[in-house]
Amino acid sequence: MVKNIIPTSLNEALELLNDRPFKIMAGGTDLMVQRRAWSQTPPEFIEDVLYIFNLEELKYIKEDKGFIVIGSTTPVEDLLHNDLTPFLLKEAIGIMASPALRHMATIAGNIGNASPAGDTLPILYVLDAIIVLESIEGIRELPINEVITGPRKHVIKQNEIIKEIKIPISVYTDSVFEKVGGRKADAISKLSFTGAVNIKDDKVLDFRIAFGAVSATILRRKEIEEKYVGLTKEELIGKVDEIVNEYDPFIRPIDDQRSNKEYRKTVALNLLKNFIITL
Amino acid sequence: MAKIRFKLNNKMIEIDENPNLRLLDVLRDKFGFTGVKEGCGEGECGACAILINNDVVNSCIVPLGNVNGKEIMTIEGFSLSEKFDVISSSFAEEGAVQCGICTPGMIIASESLLNKNPKPTDEEIRIGLSGNLCRCTGYNAIVKAVTKASKKGDGLW
Numbered sequence: 001m002v003k004n005i006i007p008t009s010l011n012e013a014l015e016l017l018n019d020r021p022f023k024i025m026a027g028g029t030d031l032m033v034q035r036r037a038w039s040q041t042p043p044e045f046i047e048d049v050l051y052i053f054n055l056e057e058l059k060y061i062k063e064d065k066g067f068i069v070i071g072s073t074t075p076v077e078d079l080l081h082n083d084l085t086p087f088l089l090k091e092a093i094g095i096m097a098s099p100a101l102r103h104m105a106t107i108a109g110n111i112g113n114a115s116p117a118g119d120t121l122p123i124l125y126v127l128d129a130i131i132v133l134e135s136i137e138g139i140r141e142l143p144i145n146e147v148i149t150g151p152r153k154h155v156i157k158q159n160e161i162i163k164e165i166k167i168p169i170s171v172y173t174d175s176v177f178e179k180v181g182g183r184k185a186d187a188i189s190k191l192s193f194t195g196a197v198n199i200k201d202d203k204v205l206d207f208r209i210a211f212g213a214v215s216a217t218i219l220r221r222k223e224i225e226e227k228y229v230g231l232t233k234e235e236l237i238g239k240v241d242e243i244v245n246e247y248d249p250f251i252r253p254i255d256d257q258r259s260n261k262e263y264r265k266t267v268a269l270n271l272l273k274n275f276i277i278t279l
Numbered sequence: 280m281a282k283i284r285f286k287l288n289n290k291m292i293e294i295d296e297n298p299n300l301r302l303l304d305v306l307r308d309k310f311g312f313t314g315v316k317e318g319c320g321e322g323e324c325g326a327c328a329i330l331i332n333n334d335v336v337n338s339c340i341v342p343l344g345n346v347n348g349k350e351i352m353t354i355e356g357f358s359l360s361e362k363f364d365v366i367s368s369s370f371a372e373e374g375a376v377q378c379g380i381c382t383p384g385m386i387i388a389s390e391s392l393l394n395k396n397p398k399p400t401d402e403e404i405r406i407g408l409s410g411n412l413c414r415c416t417g418y419n420a421i422v423k424a425v426t427k428a429s430k431k432g433d434g435l436w
Binding site: 004006025028032042049051054077101184185186 | 283297298299300301304308317320321322323325331334336337340341342344345347348349388391392406407
């Protein structure tokens with residue numbers, strides 16, 4: 001017997017999850033489409049559904065000990081209009097879907113859905129976001145790249161819920177999020193590029209790059225980034241071809257209905273090149 | 280089944296239903312609010328747009344379980360307001376309605392936009408209505424209509 005439940009508190013949700021498996025529904029903007037059935041019929045769920053979107057205790061954005069902390073059921077449209085939200089995250093949210101979707105969509109949903117094309121994911125990778133998972137046994141914190149392990153795959157346990165997302169507060173002198181899609185609104189990314197640098201007194205203090213939808217998970221290679229920290233801006237720009245070559249083997253996109261491998265790879269590398277030479 | 284309480288067009292409702300039901304179907308089939316249209320059924324066209332707590336959402340991808348404790352307004356409820364009169368007359372005067380199927384959603388999205396931003400620029404209007412598809416007008420007349428509503432309804436929002 002399918003039993004869908006609307007819990008009234010996080011504790012109730014955690015107790016239920018500890019008891020038996022549920023599909024967790026936040027805003028539903030991905031799940032309701034993925035499980036869509038015929039017109040005039042409810043979507044098809046084989047699992048019991050736990051409706052957590054209205055848990056007000058998980059709707060917040062605050063600053064705490066060097067982090068911006070975002071509660072998991074906070075709709076992304078709220079983040080778009082909040083001064084605490086990091087610039088790059090706002091850039092990604094601003095071109096995500098449409099206002100109607102953004103009133104329901106959550107960052108936690110992007111994580112739970114674990115699509116390589118999820119718009120906020122490259123930002124979470126570039127900003128070293130920490131995902132806070134809670135269960136009845138307690139809390140564990142994992143960096144985003146350890147939470148998502150493949151397309152639609154993550155390590156969140158059956159009895160856990162994404163409680164919040166912690167983003168370390170950091171400074172960038174230049175940062176960009178570029179999404180390539182079929183149209184501006186309501187489009188799933190063909191690919192995306194995120195770049196962030198902090199250059200002070202002509203010295204590169206921080207250099208971060210991420211690509212979306214060009215590999216099984218968001219692509220970020222810290223070992224490549226670290227090679228270019230400490231250079232002057234001119235030296236960094238002078239090494240643009242070398243940097244492009246460093247990323248080349250890791251960019252392994254697929255052909256699908258939205259785009260093809262060649263286009264995705266060419267555009268991804270061009271966006272990287274353009275980001276560096278226009279610093 | 281679960282007990283779900285919400286306000287629908289200013290009236291308190293309590294129903295015992297499957298929370299997986301699409302809000303779109305509940306509004307049309309159980310309450311007869313057929314101004315809420317089904318277009319794409321996957322959240323991309325905005326024909327099923329309604330207001331939840333004054334924000335535009337697409338009711339085809341909202342499960343009933345997500346509206347517990349919320350205030351829902353369909354085009355039928357909104358049509359009783361002065362703001363509706365301003366928006367709908369502006370749409371009529373600018374020729375922003377042709378076949379009409381997108382119009383309830385366009386008006387709902389316009390209301391949601393004007394609520395947050397009473398004096399939107401053309402660009403802000405295009406962003407505000409970016410989730411609503413229209414196959415007839417080419418959008419320019421709709422953008423003009425929202426600008427007109429914003430001027431005519433000065434002080435309402």
